[in-house]
Amino acid sequence: MRDAQRFLPAAVLGLGCVLLFGVREQEKVPPRAPMATVQLATPGFQTKDIVIDSAERAVAGMSDYVMRTFQRDSTDPGFSVYVGYYDYQVQGKSIHSPKNCLPGAGWEAMESGVRPVSVDGRTYPMNRYLLGKEGAQALVYYWYQGRGHVEASEYTVKWNLLRDAARYGRTEEALVRIVVPVDMREVRKGQGKVVYARADSIATALAAQLVPRVGAVLPPAPGA
Numbered sequence: 001m002r003d004a005q006r007f008l009p010a011a012v013l014g015l016g017c018v019l020l021f022g023v024r025e026q027e028k029v030p031p032r033a034p035m036a037t038v039q040l041a042t043p044g045f046q047t048k049d050i051v052i053d054s055a056e057r058a059v060a061g062m063s064d065y066v067m068r069t070f071q072r073d074s075t076d077p078g079f080s081v082y083v084g085y086y087d088y089q090v091q092g093k094s095i096h097s098p099k100n101c102l103p104g105a106g107w108e109a110m111e112s113g114v115r116p117v118s119v120d121g122r123t124y125p126m127n128r129y130l131l132g133k134e135g136a137q138a139l140v141y142y143w144y145q146g147r148g149h150v151e152a153s154e155y156t157v158k159w160n161l162l163r164d165a166a167r168y169g170r171t172e173e174a175l176v177r178i179v180v181p182v183d184m185r186e187v188r189k190g191q192g193k194v195v196y197a198r199a200d201s202i203a204t205a206l207a208a209q210l211v212p213r214v215g216a217v218l219p220p221a222p223g224a
Helices: 002-023 054-060 098-104 154-168 184-217
Strands: 046-049 064-071 079-086 108-119 122-133 136-146 149-151 173-181
Touching (some): 098 122, 098 136, 108 136, 108 184, 122 149, 122 184, 149 154, 173 184
Antiparallel strands (some): 108 122, 136 149, 136 173
């Protein structure tokens, strides 16, 4: 009984989202600028925009996106940044949580948690996952951003979505994700602590840049 009570709020919220999105049309809100205009200060890195094929994009459902890799040279694993924007969300067209999608791609979560990141004097929560696959590892930071919110918790995101849909008829939102490959050669040399700290440093520095720069291309918050 105690377990059932613990999961009741999530069940009620999920049912509320289904009912609301099924009966109320949500406003399609375009961004102020394309996601591809989001730029980062990364001197010394070469960038490449990755095109997501139409089939994958149809499954993901985003209305706009940028997926960009950053490398110093061809031997450098670098890192990648993805921003997927949804101009509205309804049942069948909503953001897919990376924690559900990544295992389907063969990645296994080795560590998971929430890391606070300081951005211009404010602190925001970011999901932090260390993933493993066939001897490779990658550090992933991701969060949800839109309508004036920057959140890590899927539960909080759904609650905000339900509230803003009911109050404003708006559900637009972006998923922002950073992937930093782990240098396994250095880990095998016993330098794991240094390697993971470096990956975290890269991810947090990128997140601190991305929050305001993504916010600049997103629509103004309702009531702003």
